[in-house]
Amino acid sequence: MNNFKFKNPTELIFGQGMIKELPKRVPAGVPVLVTFGGGSVRHNGVYEAVKEALSGYNMVEFWGIESNPKIETLRRAVALGKEHNCQFVLAVGGGSVIDGSKLIAAAIPYDGDPWDLVLKGYSRDTILPLGTVLTIPATGSEMNSGAVISREETKEKLVFRGNFPVFSVLDPEVTFSLPPYQIACGLADSFVHVMEQYMTTPGQSRLMDRWAESVLLTIIEIAPLIRQKPHDYDLMADFMLSATMALNGFIALGVTQDWATHMIGHEITALTGLTHGHTLAIILPGTLRVQGHDHKRDKMLQYAERVWHITAGSEEERIDEAIRRTEEFFREIGLKTRLEEMHIGTNVTDEVERRFVERGVAYGEALDVDGPMARRILEACQ
Amino acid sequence: MNNFKFKNPTELIFGQGMIKELPKRVPAGVPVLVTFGGGSVRHNGVYEAVKEALSGYNMVEFWGIESNPKIETLRRAVALGKEHNCQFVLAVGGGSVIDGSKLIAAAIPYDGDPWDLVLKGYSRDTILPLGTVLTIPATGSEMNSGAVISREETKEKLVFRGNFPVFSVLDPEVTFSLPPYQIACGLADSFVHVMEQYMTTPGQSRLMDRWAESVLLTIIEIAPLIRQKPHDYDLMADFMLSATMALNGFIALGVTQDWATHMIGHEITALTGLTHGHTLAIILPGTLRVQGHDHKRDKMLQYAERVWHITAGSEEERIDEAIRRTEEFFREIGLKTRLEEMHIGTNVTDEVERRFVERGVAYGEALDVDGPMARRILEACQ
CATH class of the missing domain: 3.40.50.1970 (Rossmann fold)
Structure with a gap:
């Protein structure tokens, strides 16, 4: 730790x-x-x-x-x-x-x-x-x-x-009067907040890992129920509490963080106006497709098992299945998960890469999400 | 909630x-x-x-x-x-x-x-x-x-x-220089702190339930490892963080609490001088034996499944097995779990009952742990 x-x-x-x-x-x-x-x-x-x-x-x-x-x-x-x-x-x-x-x-x-x-x-x-x-x-x-x-x-x-x-x-x-799209974006935002603090080097803190997984499991459990019963007090209370706990520091004690998905997402919002939570639902699966078999590999296997209960198949298959389930989750709550579905073209990819390069920045736990890596991730979101 | x-x-x-x-x-x-x-x-x-x-x-x-x-x-x-x-x-x-x-x-x-x-x-x-x-x-x-x-x-x-x-x-x-008995009592204390906030009416908050279970699972995972490697920094860091998070309010948001085990334990310490954490390792299994099939029944089944991974057997068997595993856990970390093993006799039981009756108090989530109930619990700890 x-x-x-x-x-x-x-x-x-x-x-x-x-x-x-x-x-x-x-x-x-x-x-x-x-x-x-x-x-x-x-x-x-x-x-x-x-x-x-x-x-x-x-x-x-x-x-x-x-x-x-x-x-x-x-x-x-x-x-x-x-x-x-x-x-x-x-x-x-x-x-x-x-x-x-x-x-x-x-x-x-x-x-x-x-x-x-x-x-x-x-x-x-x-x-x-x-x-x-x-x-x-x-x-x-x-x-x-x-x-x-x-x-x-x-x-x-x-x-x-x-x-x-x-x-x-x-x-x-x-929250009872919120439109479904706003609820969906809130669920996605909360989910990805957790992932930014969780999908990092494994074994840094057993407790923080479990608390992060707890928030993910809770969001996954309540999301379909909220679509059925958006006026259920206890469901919305669980949602509200989970969203707060997803980004108040409680799950980040002594562990590294990532935030590359957010940094790319912010650019998408700045350039296209797409709602923040929705950008994350598109970018996160892309980030995982590019990095999930690489330095995020061990944590992806843990995520697959503990969050999605995937235990069958080779390591590669389990990682791919976890990414598929993550994307499917966002689709089931009502969000599109590909840039082209939102009519966001390669000109946006070009501009994000250009900005990252111009600023000389590199984001993510491994500080490897620079302009060219952002391009790779965005191309994986097409 | x-x-x-x-x-x-x-x-x-x-x-x-x-x-x-x-x-x-x-x-x-x-x-x-x-x-x-x-x-x-x-x-x-x-x-x-x-x-x-x-x-x-x-x-x-x-x-x-x-x-x-x-x-x-x-x-x-x-x-x-x-x-x-x-x-x-x-x-x-x-x-x-x-x-x-x-x-x-x-x-x-x-x-x-x-x-x-x-x-x-x-x-x-x-x-x-x-x-x-x-x-x-x-x-x-x-x-x-x-x-x-x-x-x-x-x-x-x-x-x-x-x-x-x-x-x-x-x-x-x-913590590297702590004697094993103090570590054992600290582990037991932390475990029971969580149980006092968890072993209550189920379904109050999905997230709080999972966070409480996370602390329990972490303590159960690290306890035997600490016995092998008491100078392992990451293990002791997980222990230290878990002990703090077990009683800083983070797992108690919007849910009821119990604390009857503690109230009985405090009397045992006051009357006999037995270390606080050790009293809890004795009283908790007794509390569960008396109340675990009763109003704590539903949460006991959840505890059995999620914390001890017990899924086979009838409901009664699963509850009994969870109690057995809980007591076994305390014994494996080096604590006795029965009053008679600590040479604490029925005169102490009599005095605890007398004090509760004299004060007119009743503890626990259901406010049913009065003098006679404290006697039943203590008799179940013999």
Whole structure:
């Protein structure tokens, strides 16, 4: 096991009706910037519940944080927060609203352009506290310190190291109105978050391996049931908890990580607008086809046996079968798994390779996913 | 899944050589009360490493916190801390040193008798911050807010709700010098911590069930290997991480808990002095013999299949086999599993029953472990 330091101070406030707990956590008597996405919370009761819980508060509302939140939008939210001297940020929405709000909370007390903070970081001492009300299980942003911010003019999508939310309210009932495509993308996102922390050198930690496999097994078990019963509270609670635990650090203690699939996926989203979770459902099987017989071989055999219960056949056959089952899983939850099905052509592959080469980067546990390797993976996703 | 609130702010600092991180975490320029047990840290290098890391600090040393820390001892530590105006407490030792230090950290700023705080609790705002250097994987105290404090004169052992350590340093190498009996008790303690949070109503959370099973499977896998290779770093790292994760709240999200085995075990320790982890290895099989076919039946079948891979036989046979394997596991790690083997007679059973009846208490998930039920369980441990 590798040496590590771990701290996750976010308070989870989980369950039915828990939005009512907001007044115990949001400071009273100061202006609060409340951030939203496109407006779905107006239809599913979340907006009303938040308004009711915080009646009497000085709420300054900012609407319109889009999927893959853009710096151009966030600058306007920061200006609004400065104008009203907001002292707390409450994000109400999915991962994009929360990601964007992490930057907003850092940038309100900052004098320069918020994009500086994406590029250079910031001092944790000068950040506003952030709370969240999560509406879409997917990104894990509600219990981690990361955020991904896009820049329209350059079609860039960069990781921002923000702060942990001080609290996050997770009420599984708010997921009942999610469209099936959003649920599918959330399931895929959660699944691949785990794989990025699991599909690495085996034997680093028995416990972390098992905890990662536990999240995968749970997602695989609940996904078809959710399609049948999207209003089943316990199912959605398991989904919501799994999505949070997939990316809050709990399964990453002392083990290496990969994240190459994500880095390629971010480029696909930046270039084509395809939803993040969906890009992962396409790229992951491609990554495994290219690397699964290579340095990921031993962990692939473990994954085949423990997650998919594949024990028959040669090692090559078991690995291939595990990749096939992984892709099939994504298809069964309703996602396409090939670039061409999404009408994404070789020009995108060319551009991803060009960007990786231009930046001189190489991703993945083995730092071998450079431009040419990204091309190989994308060609394996056609 | 039940509604829940969860927050665990302790920073884990895990790995080889990590005691060197202390100066980054312990405040300089204030007197620090450093608490120790009986002196084993003088022989395994931990004391020297701490002294070296904190050279230049104003360290006030208190030695002699015993197993099952006694209020009579802790009062002396509190007096020392007050005398030197200590502003930070650093516990260096196993669960007993850490437990005792939670009370010390709360009591130094308190004007009355520390025992008041065990009985009545305290305000979190007035507590001193506590850091720990763990030397024995077992209790999980290094990453939770609980403590168990004994009172010699009344032979009582009560739970104290303390504060989370701000940080805990876990270096697996410090466990290399532990005697086999302490390792066995630590393994048993960790195993039963998980069982207290797992052997309850099934189907509350698929993910929590699997995470609990993961810790059990890991302990079962590593225990015989540790007996062969007690100086294997990766094995001891897996043990240390499992012991912490067994009782830091991570496997208890949204699910009910039991703790009846612990409540009976605490009485056995209070009355006979038998090491905590060893009492659990005796009581747990008894609890399962009495309740495993009853309201714990469904979870016992799941436990039999997923943890012990028992699939053959009738339901009754599978449950009995799982209990047999559990007891056998404790015996294989070197512990006796029957009261009579430890020369604990029926007078102790009588006294435990009398105490439970006198207190009017009933423990366990179903709140059915009252005096008479405790008697049944203890009789099943003979």
